[in-house]
Amino acid sequence: MTTFLQIITNGLMLGGLFAIVAIGLTLIFGIVKVVNFAHGEFLMVGMFLTWMITTRMGLHPFASVILVVPAMFVLGALTQRLLIQPLMGAEDDHVQIFATVGLSTALMNLALLTYGADIANTPTFGLRAPIELGPVRILTGQLYIFLAAIALVIALQLFLKNSQTGRAIRAVAQHRVAAELMGVNVPRIYILSFGLGAACVGLAAVLIAPLYPTSSNIGTYFVLTAFVVVVLGGLGSIPGAFFGAMVIGIVDSAAGYYIGSGLREAVVFGLFLVILILRPSGLFGKRMTLSHLS
Amino acid sequence: MLTLKNIDAGYGPTTILQDVSLDVKAGEIVTIVGANGAGKTTTLRTIVGQILPRRGKITFQGEDITRLHAHDVVDRGIILVPEGRQLFPDMTVRENLQMGTYRKSARSDQESRLEEVLTLFPRVRERLDQNAASLSGGEQQMVAIARGMMAKPTLLMFDEPSLGLAPIIVSQVFDVVRQIAATGTTVLIVEQNVFTTLKVADRGYVLENGSIVLADTAPALLKNDHIRRAYLGI
Numbered sequence: 001m002t003t004f005l006q007i008i009t010n011g012l013m014l015g016g017l018f019a020i021v022a023i024g025l026t027l028i029f030g031i032v033k034v035v036n037f038a039h040g041e042f043l044m045v046g047m048f049l050t051w052m053i054t055t056r057m058g059l060h061p062f063a064s065v066i067l068v069v070p071a072m073f074v075l076g077a078l079t080q081r082l083l084i085q086p087l088m089g090a091e092d093d094h095v096q097i098f099a100t101v102g103l104s105t106a107l108m109n110l111a112l113l114t115y116g117a118d119i120a121n122t123p124t125f126g127l128r129a130p131i132e133l134g135p136v137r138i139l140t141g142q143l144y145i146f147l148a149a150i151a152l153v154i155a156l157q158l159f160l161k162n163s164q165t166g167r168a169i170r171a172v173a174q175h176r177v178a179a180e181l182m183g184v185n186v187p188r189i190y191i192l193s194f195g196l197g198a199a200c201v202g203l204a205a206v207l208i209a210p211l212y213p214t215s216s217n218i219g220t221y222f223v224l225t226a227f228v229v230v231v232l233g234g235l236g237s238i239p240g241a242f243f244g245a246m247v248i249g250i251v252d253s254a255a256g257y258y259i260g261s262g263l264r265e266a267v268v269f270g271l272f273l274v275i276l277i278l279r280p281s282g283l284f285g286k287r288m289t290l291s292h293l294s
Numbered sequence: 295m296l297t298l299k300n301i302d303a304g305y306g307p308t309t310i311l312q313d314v315s316l317d318v319k320a321g322e323i324v325t326i327v328g329a330n331g332a333g334k335t336t337t338l339r340t341i342v343g344q345i346l347p348r349r350g351k352i353t354f355q356g357e358d359i360t361r362l363h364a365h366d367v368v369d370r371g372i373i374l375v376p377e378g379r380q381l382f383p384d385m386t387v388r389e390n391l392q393m394g395t396y397r398k399s400a401r402s403d404q405e406s407r408l409e410e411v412l413t414l415f416p417r418v419r420e421r422l423d424q425n426a427a428s429l430s431g432g433e434q435q436m437v438a439i440a441r442g443m444m445a446k447p448t449l450l451m452f453d454e455p456s457l458g459l460a461p462i463i464v465s466q467v468f469d470v471v472r473q474i475a476a477t478g479t480t481v482l483i484v485e486q487n488v489f490t491t492l493k494v495a496d497r498g499y500v501l502e503n504g505s506i507v508l509a510d511t512a513p514a515l516l517k518n519d520h521i522r523r524a525y526l527g528i
């Protein structure tokens with residue numbers, strides 16, 4: 001019984017990790033309708049920034065949030081303004097895919113040039129220490145990630161639901177042309193949304209950096225699961241991504257224990273394909289899009 | 295108040311509007327009538343900045359607005375109630391109406407304007423917390439008009455507001471148009487329902503194949519032989 005509880009708890013913690021990486025991706029997709037293939041590299045950039053700030057300034061990694069999140073917002077906003085927006089008039093949507101794939105490769109190579117193939121270890125400040133919650137043990141840092149993921153989902157929902165700008169973002173996601181007729185500056189909303197999505201992954205980077213060694217290809221490691229989570233949750237749905245991440249986290253954790261850790265990924269992606277075939281609109285269908293994004 | 299001078303406009307390589315000139319004076323109800331595909335929607339979208347004209351000039355309250363983006367045109371007080379309603383489907387009716395107040399000069403006294411609008415459309419009040427997508431076509435049209443009114447327009451433009459509505463609802467819609475105009479809002483309306491529209495309007499333009507072929511006062515157009523044959527079936 002304790003083992004089972006531990007597996008579920010590990011799954012939930014893993015889910016929190018997947019969720020916090022995926023939220024920014026689904027946000028950008030739901031509003032700008034662009035799949036950001038550079039999302040993993042955004043995470044990598046955020047983790048390097050966290051590592052730099054933490055080591056150079058001797059701060060707690062979490063303190064770097066006040067620099068990393070705004071920096072990532074700017075990176076996202078610039079990506080939209082300088083890369084995606086000029087391509088939005090293009091006849092062929094695929095051009096945008098190539099653009100974000102290109103950006104992904106460019107960022108990865110930039111990191112290789114700057115930091116080499118070395119691994120950057122962010123000081124842990126006790127975040128890798130286990131804590132006991134009743135019969136189960138988890139890493140302190142994992143618990144923070146899980147709680148932050150929940151807080152981020154709630155904060156984004158409140159923002160999108162209750163603020164004038166949040167409403168305008170949803171309006172653009174639902175009917176771009178009509179939003180324009182209400183006086184919404186649509187290109188500006190896209191820039192803001194891309195920035196927000198990147199800021200979310202910046203937050204993820206700050207929380208993840210003390211737990212995982214940072215390298216130029218760390219983004220690839222996380223982003224594949226993030227794509228799975230986003231599709232399972234229903235493209236563009238923030239709560240969907242959260243619950244999708246929990247499902248994948250638990251499956252991953254259970255498969256690792258009962259089937260063997262070598263086969264975890266095979267099980268996760270196998271399940272993903274089965275769900276995709278049975279329910280192409282995601283696990284929760286359209287009704288789960290509480291954010292009313294699309 | 296609004297003037298179009300020698301406007302050519304279209305989509306991609308095709309030109310739809312050719313040499314369109316028209317004007318709307320403050321306080322008037324002006325209509326543009328024409329057959330399907332004549333270019334009525336294109337005209338309204340050009341005015342509101344969704345289509346950039348190739349030639350000609352559009353002025354509003356003395357200002358050249360020809361090359362302004364749609365959101366800037368809307369900021370000036372020109373509001374379009376578009377063809378096909380274009381509501382935000384996954385927002386509640388209340389949120390749709392709140393979107394109407396997005397432009398800066400519409401943000402004050404929202405509450406009292408909401409009250410006025412809901413008095414005109416009691417059915418919309420009953421549906422406030424429902425998703426827009428779940429409304430009937432007629433209800434959606436009322437919300438689209440109400441949303442336009444929430445924007446506190448100086449010039450309110452309607453693109454076929456009566457399309458697909460039952461006759462009783464159509465007469466309600468025209469009553470509302472009359473009431474909106476009575477409060478001092480200038481109205482430009484495009485309609486298939488030529489007879490009823492000309493009854494409400496002060497003046498009208500007839501658009502055929504992207505060109506204005508006739509312009510006169512509404513009563514004169516109602517008596518015009520060409521109009522009677524081509525649009526009124528008399």
Ligand SMILES: Nc1ncnc2c1ncn2[C@@H]1O[C@H](COP(=O)(O)OP(=O)(O)OP(=O)(O)O)[C@@H](O)[C@H]1O
Nearest residue numbers: 305310328329330331332333334335336337377486
């Ligand atoms: N987005 C578009 N791209 C290309 N051509 C278009 C587009 N929209 C309209 N057209 C063409 O422009 C012409 C005028 O269309 P418009 O929608 O302005 O007509 P309308 O007078 O509003 O007609 P209706 O009464 O059917 O609404 C039509 O021939 C139409 O096929």
Ligand SMILES: [Mg+2]
Nearest residue numbers: 334335336377
């Ligand atoms: Mg039309």
